[in-house]
Amino acid sequence: MDIPWDIIIIQTVNGIVTGMILALVASGLTLIFGIMDVVNFAHGELFMLGAYMGVVTLATTGNFWLALVVATVIIAALGAALQVVTLRPLLGRDPLYTILATFGISLVLQNYALWQFGPVARKIQEPFSGQFTLFYLQYPWYRLLIAVLSAAMIGGLYLFLKYGRYGVWIRATTQDRVMAQAMGIPVPWVHTGVFALGAGMAAASGVLFGPLVGVNHAMGLDWVLKAFIVVVVGGMGNLGGSIAASIFLSLLEAYASIWVSPSQAIIVSSVVLILTLLFRPTGLFVPTPK
Amino acid sequence: MNPPEVSAQPLISVEGVHTYYGKSHILNGVSLAVGRGEVVGLIGRNGVGKSTTLKTIMGLVNASAGRISYDGRLISGLPSHKLARIGIAYVPEDRRIFKLLTVMENLRTGLDRDGVSELRKKELLEKMFAYFPRLAERRGQAGGTLSGGEQQMLAIGRAMMLEPKIILLDEPTEGLMPRMVSQIREIIEVLHRDGVAILLVEQNVPLTLAASQRVYFMEKGAVQHHAAASDLTVDHPIIHKYLGV
Numbered sequence: 001m002d003i004p005w006d007i008i009i010i011q012t013v014n015g016i017v018t019g020m021i022l023a024l025v026a027s028g029l030t031l032i033f034g035i036m037d038v039v040n041f042a043h044g045e046l047f048m049l050g051a052y053m054g055v056v057t058l059a060t061t062g063n064f065w066l067a068l069v070v071a072t073v074i075i076a077a078l079g080a081a082l083q084v085v086t087l088r089p090l091l092g093r094d095p096l097y098t099i100l101a102t103f104g105i106s107l108v109l110q111n112y113a114l115w116q117f118g119p120v121a122r123k124i125q126e127p128f129s130g131q132f133t134l135f136y137l138q139y140p141w142y143r144l145l146i147a148v149l150s151a152a153m154i155g156g157l158y159l160f161l162k163y164g165r166y167g168v169w170i171r172a173t174t175q176d177r178v179m180a181q182a183m184g185i186p187v188p189w190v191h192t193g194v195f196a197l198g199a200g201m202a203a204a205s206g207v208l209f210g211p212l213v214g215v216n217h218a219m220g221l222d223w224v225l226k227a228f229i230v231v232v233v234g235g236m237g238n239l240g241g242s243i244a245a246s247i248f249l250s251l252l253e254a255y256a257s258i259w260v261s262p263s264q265a266i267i268v269s270s271v272v273l274i275l276t277l278l279f280r281p282t283g284l285f286v287p288t289p290k
Numbered sequence: 291m292n293p294p295e296v297s298a299q300p301l302i303s304v305e306g307v308h309t310y311y312g313k314s315h316i317l318n319g320v321s322l323a324v325g326r327g328e329v330v331g332l333i334g335r336n337g338v339g340k341s342t343t344l345k346t347i348m349g350l351v352n353a354s355a356g357r358i359s360y361d362g363r364l365i366s367g368l369p370s371h372k373l374a375r376i377g378i379a380y381v382p383e384d385r386r387i388f389k390l391l392t393v394m395e396n397l398r399t400g401l402d403r404d405g406v407s408e409l410r411k412k413e414l415l416e417k418m419f420a421y422f423p424r425l426a427e428r429r430g431q432a433g434g435t436l437s438g439g440e441q442q443m444l445a446i447g448r449a450m451m452l453e454p455k456i457i458l459l460d461e462p463t464e465g466l467m468p469r470m471v472s473q474i475r476e477i478i479e480v481l482h483r484d485g486v487a488i489l490l491v492e493q494n495v496p497l498t499l500a501a502s503q504r505v506y507f508m509e510k511g512a513v514q515h516h517a518a519a520s521d522l523t524v525d526h527p528i529i530h531k532y533l534g535v
Contacts, residue, residue: 165402172388172399179386182348183399184374184452 006135007258013134015254017143019247020150024205026227026234026242027154028198034237035174035194037095038087041102043202043227044220045109050075050203051215052113055122064127068207072200079199083192091191106220113217124210146208153204154243157197161239170194174237229273235283244285294504294518297325299362301456301487302347302378307356307366309339309346316342318511319356324456327485329478331498331519334508334532340491341383343508344458347489348380349373361455375403379454383461383491385445389434393425396433396444400451418447421477439470446477456487463494475501495524495533507532 029043053071058064082105090097131138161167173180173190181187205223206215213219230249234241249269256265276284300323309317317339324330332340345351347358349370358366365373370380379400388396397418401411419426422443428436433444442462449457459478463471471494478488478501492498498505499519507515509532522529 165398168391168395168398168402171391171395175388175390176386178350178370179382179388180399181370182350182374182380182382183448184371184403185399186369186371188369 004258008255010134010137010139011254011258012251013139013144015251016247017147018254019250020147020154021205021209022223022226022230022250023154023243023246024150024201024208025223026230026246027157027239028201029224029227030231030234030237030239030242031170031194032198033231034239035170036087036091036098036191038098038102039095039228040195040198041099041224042082042105042109043102043198044222044224045106045113046075046079046199046202046220047206047223048113048215048217048220049078049109050206051124051210051219052117052122052206053203054124054207054210055117055215058124064125067124068204071207072204075203076196076200080192080196082199083195087195088188088191091188110217110220117217119216121214121216123214124207126211142211146212149208150205153201157201158239166190166193226269229269233272233276233284235286238283238286241283241285245283248284293516294521296323296504297328300324301326301328301361302489303357303359304343304347305357305359307343307346307353307358309342309351309353311342311351316511317346317353320346320508320512321356322489322506322513322516324487324489326455327482327487328504329482329488329490329502331502331505332489332491332508333495333498333505333529335534338508339511340508341460344380344382344460344489344491348378348458350380374400374452374454377453377455379449379452379457381445381449381457381459381462383464385441387433387436387441387444387448389432391433392430393433393436393444394429396448397425397429397451400448403452414451414453418450421480422447439466439473442466442470442474443477446474450481454486456489457481458489460491461493462490463492463497471497495529499524 025043025047029040032038032040050071053074054067057067057070061067086101086105087098090101126140126142128142130141132141133139161170169180169185169190172183173185173187177187230245231242233249234243234245249272252268252272253265256268303323305321307317307320308315320339320343322330322332332343334340342351346353349368353366356366357364360376360378388399397415401414424440425443425447428440433441436444446462462474466474475497478490481488490498490502499522502519505517505519505522506513507528515528515532517528
């Protein structure tokens with residue numbers, strides 16, 4: 001069988017682009033899970049609302065980059081408010097409570113978006129429309145830019161967590177909430193801050209991805225589902241693992257869709273998820289637990 | 291033997307504190323006081339509530355009744371992160387090092403506070419590293435890779451970064467080699483000389499008697515007896531009564 005190198009290279013690029021944006025969504029999700037043990041079912045809706053904020057700001061100002069910043073900041077603030085009102089009172093309770101709470105938030109936000117913006121998908125105009133030739137394809141530069149920007153944001157997050165004062169607070173709280181508090185770290189606010197950070201990252205991904213798919217009230221579902229798979233495969237709460245898993249799974253799906261239709265290619269991720277849960281439930285991209 | 295005098299305005303005073311874990315009544319009216327710069331031992335058998343007393347003072351366990359005041363101010367009910375910021379530091383029995391954080395990052399959790407200048411941070415670090423040179427050598431290493439003794443040093447060093455007025459020190463020598471034990475003994479002395487008060491829970495009676503000015507004896511979730519350390523010896527009947535050694 002001839003190996004279709006051109007298609008493989010195209011799909012590699014596609015896989016990396018989707019993988020990077022998925023990594024941006026999933027890193028917020030995994031960060032929140034790692035520090036609060038909260039499985040945030042509303043993450044996809046924060047992604048979706050971010051995209052809508054982008055639509056609105058872009059319509060008002062005409063500036064894509066301003067829209068990206070405004071959407072990120074507003075949704076981060078919304079995330080902080082949601083955390084304080086709904087999740088902070090539930091801290092220390094059974095995870096079921098937070099699952100139900102975030103699921104409830106997701107329904108509310110989704111229906112709010114439907115009521116506010118209607119069922120017709122909106123379009124975010126990409127900031128530039130240049131293309132380059134990749135074999136037989138006209139490949140938009142914007143897609144590559146998404147990958148680069150996502151990587152930059154994840155890199156920024158990494159540096160912040162590694163060296164920043166609040167980054168150290170976040171990592172300490174993730175490891176031992178009680179001792180962090182005894183060292184003077186205001187843990188409730190660290191939780192709020194991380195939730196806001198995750199929400200902001202979801203919103204930024206929503207705006208960045210908006211031009212590729214169109215914005216509608218249900219767009220969060222697909223992404224949050226994939227992000228959950230990534231978070232589990234990458235090792236719950238493990239940031240590096242989630243990023244690796246995002247790229248790994250996106251590449252797998254991209255290659256699979258060479259032979260089957262893209263909607264069937266999603267099965268690959270599910271298979272990897274099931275195999276991970278069966279044989280390595282702590283995650284593929286974490287060191288073997290001792 | 292009369293109970294020793296407690297200073298009129300103690301740094302920490304615990305009055306009639308009750309604590310529950312679920313339905314088990316752990317502290318049954320604990321009362322004690324620690325003066326400024328004073329080292330006070332808390333002695334008793336396993337499970338009488340010594341560690342719970344420290345946790346309750348630190349705000350990690352809620353007192354259901356009683357008063358805890360610090361520096362003349364009522365602190366019961368305050369979250370522990372606020373207590374840490376006003377000068378109460380806690381070194382738990384199991385050390386609770388942030389295992390994935392480096393030694394330096396562990397120290398930064400206490401050092402990165404508002405109002406601490408870079409110069410002051412440097413001074414605090416240098417002073418602590420002078421006592422624990424091993425930590426200076428391993429500052430880039432993950433906390434979880436340190437030996438038990440080094441982890442204990444780190445737990446104490448980390449508490450020192452808060453510039454506390456009092457350290458709640460829970461079983462600092464547990465499971466340590468004799469050489470390490472004497473080092474812990476020395477650091478308690480150094481802290482005492484610096485004017486830091488210490489409430490010391492410790493099974494090592496000779497060390498407790500040597501390091502403390504006063505000693506409280508706990509049984510059944512309450513302080514039953516109170517004596518000046520200088521009045522006690524390792525084989526004193528009271529020690530036998532409360533520790534059964």
